[in-house]
Amino acid sequence: MGSRIPGWWIDAALVAVALGGLAAGLALLLAGRNDDAALAWFLATVPVLLALLVEIVTSLRRGQLGLDIVAALSMSAALAFGETLAGNVVALMYAGGQLLEQFAQQRARREMTALLGRVARTAMRHADGGLEEVAIEDLVPRDRILIRHGEVLPVDGRVAGEGALIDASALTGESVPVARPPGAEVSSGTTSVGVPFDLIVSRPARESAYAGIVRLVEAAQRSKAPAVRLADRFAIWFLLFTVLVAGAAWIGSDDPVRALAVLVVATPCPLILAVPVAIISGMSRAAGLGVLVKGGQALEALGRARTVVVDKTGTLTQGRALLARVEAQPGFCPDEVLWLAASLDQASAHVVAAALIDAAHERGLSLADPGGVVEQSGAGLAGRVDGHEVALGGHGYVRARIAAPPPDADPGAADGAARVDVAVDGQLAGILVLEDRVRDDAASVVRRLRQVGLGRIVLATGDRAEVAAQVAKALGLDAVAADLSPSAKVDIVLEERRTQPVMMVGDGVNDAPALAAADIGVAMGARGAAASSESAGIVLLVDRLDRLADAVEVAQRTRRIALQSVIAGLGLSVAAMLVAALGHLPPVQGALLQEVIDVAVILNALRALRG
Structure with a gap:
């Protein structure tokens, strides 16, 4: 099916017309007014058939062929051959399926729009010893x-x-x-x-994590890309099979009603809706877990992935420097060195400064106000803290400000960690070692990904080889590629795609080309670069790696349910068609049987809403 008639109320109106016509016809039939009953069923079928024909024409103009053509054939044939009751039942079945899909879409939309309704507009800011209400844009x-x-x-x-x-x-x-x-x-x-x-x-508010989430959700809601429907992949073959069986039944029995019975039981209207109902339900489930899926095709691709190519920084690691340890020199204690460095760093906007300040707060240190601060961009800063002259930064910057310089060789920091030298009153006081730590849940997520069938996990990073190798070894990854440019990451993804469907996971601008090159791209968190979120089919709205495994499990379960609906529904329809072709299933009973089949597969599809 292609373009939908907008508005749930139109689908509800079609259901009401079909149901009202069916009830009115049955009442007239019981009253002995057979001709009036047939007219009521005829009139109730026509509006639904016209709406369906509009959709079919729209779909054909877009080059799409769906199973809804079978529904149109069965309703048209029923009216032509005077089997108006069967036509009315098929019309009710079709309209009811459309309304059920609208329900699933509304459910998924509520999960995402609930996020938009939580946007704060004002805040209470401390000022001049009191509080003032200001717009969040002014913070x-x-x-x-x-x-x-x-x-x-x-x-x-x-x-x-x-x-x-x-x-x-x-x-x-x-x-x-x-x-x-x-x-x-x-x-x-x-x-x-x-x-x-x-x-x-x-x-600022515009750069906050939640603002990023809102932008992503609004962009996803503006997207007009149609959802891929598994059932439509079989549409042309099922349509040809239906016409052949119906034609053979007509020719073999010289009875057009047998052909109509075949068309009626071959009408999988709610069945072809069962697949998008499952997909939309899966998207709704994912949204409730903080995972934005940009369409049915993205969810299906995630469910088919068997190899993961994953970035390191900000994906497997925290993506920010954290204080690992303080190496204090004789005469200084670690907390003292950190207190002096963090107090001075309050005057800096550098990311390392934020890490040191956070570390000091975590240790319960009350920081002093710095004075006379002079910062040399990319090198370090110096100033006064509590009567002491403090300098911190790179090895060369600090060495030039101490009376007894350490050896010329810069020892660096082991395993790719960064170092910040701290000097107090012209004397080396200590070294602060920072590192981008592996996420606490990274190992457990890797295990879960393997358990759900992602048998190959490849680390692809622009970081140094020794750092990447250490992370890969700690997590038990299958392969590692380091010192990569953005184009080299794309080459890694394309190489892996030669054997199995590939999922690429990243968060930076340099990951965007690789995310686009993979079968499915997953961007980590709303704080990630906008380019990566736009290139990815799936975005984790929360900065949590375990949501990646959750998303894969939701996608795989949804895909299984959708395939079950296709196989079961089409299989039962084919069996009923053969019975009808032999003359053992009249049109009305066939329509009722098909409705039972379709309701069953749709209820099965709705299981994707549950965890």
Whole structure:
């Protein structure tokens, strides 16, 4: 089926007409008014048939051929041969199936539009010893705002004060609130369910995680790409088979009613809707888990994938620097070194500065105000903290500011970790070692992906070979390719596609070409680059790797259910056609039998809504 007549109310009206005509005809038949009953069934069938013919013409203009042609043939033949009751039953079956698909579409749309309704418009900002209500567009990093009980967080930020209790169920599907300590990052779109707390704004509202989710959902709703229907792949062959069996029944018996009976039981109108009902139900289920699926074709491709090509930074790893350890020099303790460095870094917007400040907050350190700060972009910064001259940054930058320089050779940091040297009053105080850690759930997600049939997992990254090898070994991946350019990532994907359907998972701008080249691309999180989210068929709206395994399981289950509907429905229809061709199944009974078959497969398709 191609273009749909817009509006559920039209489908509801067609159902009402078909059902009303059927009831009126039966009442007239019981009253002995046979001709009037036939007229009622005729009039009830015509509007549905006309609506179907409009859809068929629209589909044919787009080069699409569907099984709905069989429904049109059976209704037309029923009216032509005077079997108006059979035609009315087929019309009711068809219109009811259309309405059921609308129900499934509305359900999926509600899952996504529920996200849009949670957008906060204003926030209470601390100013001049009081609170002022401002538009969220006016918030800037480091603003301090009050989050009240039951309020949706308008922007991303860090918890200030005593901590917070956060409900993330709208984004992650989890029902249990999570306690977030002081200094912890919390995401916009989540809800405060504990006592009020202050939030230090991390980024403007337009750059927040929730704003990214809203943009993705709105883009998906504007998309007009038609869903792929598995049943339509068999349409031409099933149509030819139906015409041949109907023609043979007519010629062999010299009875056109036998041909009509074959057409009636071959009318899988709700059956061809059962596949999109399953697909849409699967998309609805995925949306409830925080996974945006951009269409039925994307969901089906995800279910068929057997190889995963995955990026490292921001996908298998946290995607941001985290403090691994503090190597304090004699005369200094680790917390002191971190306290001085983080206090000075409050004047910097560098990503490493944010990591050190977060680490200090996690350790319960109360930072001092820095003064006289001078920053050299990409190298380091220096200033005063609590009466001490502090400098931190790269090895060369700090070495030039201490009285007794360490050896000229830069020892770097093992296993690809980064280092920040810290000098206090002209003396090396310590080294802060940062690393992009593997996600806590990465190993368990890799195991789950293998369990559901993704037997080959390949790491493809632009990072250094030794770093990539360490991650691949820790997670037990099958192959690793490092130092890759964006075009080289595409080559990896194309090479893997030669043997099996490939899923590519990434989050950066450099991943966008590879995401587009794969059978199905999956972008990690709404904070990922816009290019990667646009290139991907599936977007994980929450920054959680386990949602990838959830999405694969939903896609595979949905595809199984859809195939079950196709095979069972068409198989039973073929059996009924043969019985009808032999004269053992009159048109009316055949229509009722076909309705039972189609209702059964549609109910089976709705199982995709459940977990």
